Amino acid sequence: MTDLKHTPLHALHLELGAKMVPFAGYDMPVQYPLGVKKEHEHTRQQCGLFDVSHMGQILVSGEDTAKALETLIPADLVGLPKGEQRYGLFTNTEGGIIDDLMVVNGGDHFYLVVNAACKDQDLAHLRENLGATHKIELLDRGLLALQGPQAHAVMQRLCPAACELVFMQHQRFTIDGHEVWVSRSGYTGEDGFEISVAADACEAFAKRLLAEPEVEAIGLGARDSLRLEVGLCLYGHDMDATTTPVEAGLIWAIGKPRRHGGARSAGFPGADVILHQIDARDHLRKRVGLLAEGRAPIREGAVLRDAAGNEVGVVTSGTFGPSVGHPVAIGYVSRDWEAPASHVFADVRGKQLPMTVTPMPFVKPRYYRG
Numbered sequence: 001m002t003d004l005k006h007t008p009l010h011a012l013h014l015e016l017g018a019k020m021v022p023f024a025g026y027d028m029p030v031q032y033p034l035g036v037k038k039e040h041e042h043t044r045q046q047c048g049l050f051d052v053s054h055m056g057q058i059l060v061s062g063e064d065t066a067k068a069l070e071t072l073i074p075a076d077l078v079g080l081p082k083g084e085q086r087y088g089l090f091t092n093t094e095g096g097i098i099d100d101l102m103v104v105n106g107g108d109h110f111y112l113v114v115n116a117a118c119k120d121q122d123l124a125h126l127r128e129n130l131g132a133t134h135k136i137e138l139l140d141r142g143l144l145a146l147q148g149p150q151a152h153a154v155m156q157r158l159c160p161a162a163c164e165l166v167f168m169q170h171q172r173f174t175i176d177g178h179e180v181w182v183s184r185s186g187y188t189g190e191d192g193f194e195i196s197v198a199a200d201a202c203e204a205f206a207k208r209l210l211a212e213p214e215v216e217a218i219g220l221g222a223r224d225s226l227r228l229e230v231g232l233c234l235y236g237h238d239m240d241a242t243t244t245p246v247e248a249g250l251i252w253a254i255g256k257p258r259r260h261g262g263a264r265s266a267g268f269p270g271a272d273v274i275l276h277q278i279d280a281r282d283h284l285r286k287r288v289g290l291l292a293e294g295r296a297p298i299r300e301g302a303v304l305r306d307a308a309g310n311e312v313g314v315v316t317s318g319t320f321g322p323s324v325g326h327p328v329a330i331g332y333v334s335r336d337w338e339a340p341a342s343h344v345f346a347d348v349r350g351k352q353l354p355m356t357v358t359p360m361p362f363v364k365p366r367y368y369r370g
Helices: 010-015 036-045 065-070 116-130 151-158 160-164 199-210 220-229 271-280
Strands: 019-023 026-031 047-051 056-061 085-091 097-105 110-114 135-138 141-147 170-175 178-183 192-198 215-217 285-292 303-305 311-321 326-334 343-348 351-358
Touching (some): 010 026, 010 199, 036 047, 047 199, 056 065, 065 110, 097 116, 151 160
Parallel strands (some): 047 215
Antiparallel strands (some): 056 110
């Protein structure tokens, strides 16, 4: 496909021997010569470098930006301190999730990181609702994720001050003459940093990181197995515009001040549906973890059935979990089957493969909290 977009690291991926695949409209590395399993294990044991420059980076500025964003996002943004980051959701009037994102309070602005496949829609959504009163800018910057237990040691050599950040804190630094925006976060369950850097400096900065002995380039394949092991949703798979935050197990993303009885209750799209579900717990399905027997992964789309063959749910993400030693999956089941240790069967090419509903995460996260 010749119409795929390229990140600032495209030439470097080819130089490193990456296998490239279409993803969210971009030509992206799914794996390098090391292979998905070894890339996964290297990230868990040492440190991996991920190109996430396809994500959308957006600045929103203007008067009372936090309050303005709260009209679209049900998180507590007014209470978010400067230099801190919070997970948020864009919701629609039916209570569905139209994207998930990270929101940073930058002081005189808010910095948003949104999903690649949704960034044009998100930008239009922001401009339609806030554009008359706020400046909304899509940035041309690269974004790198340095993830793993040795990420701290690597960053200590490049920018010791960044190592003072704890999970979900964000700050700007200068490294090798370049202003970088660093958050202590990531989507692997490991300690690490997400680093925003000017597009024209991104390749040189990535090479600087890859020169460190602990660091290997990691592709989308391992990124998927890493996030799945710690139970993190992938937008467009584990949640979408027909999924409410309550069904997705994301009640914690609805700030307490935004709930019934809170200081700024409701006031966001779909609040009537979402807040009702939080209070009444009458939603019909729930996102759960699923552990399979054997070694064959159960892939997205597999129908889940009970012992009598009745359909009770569907798998939305599935792979072999190298750190777990078993196939792991995320899916939705009817409320009757959400309890841990419930037994269901995945319908895979006519075979009924047993799966057990299991608490998530499958692997305990190791975020640095100080």
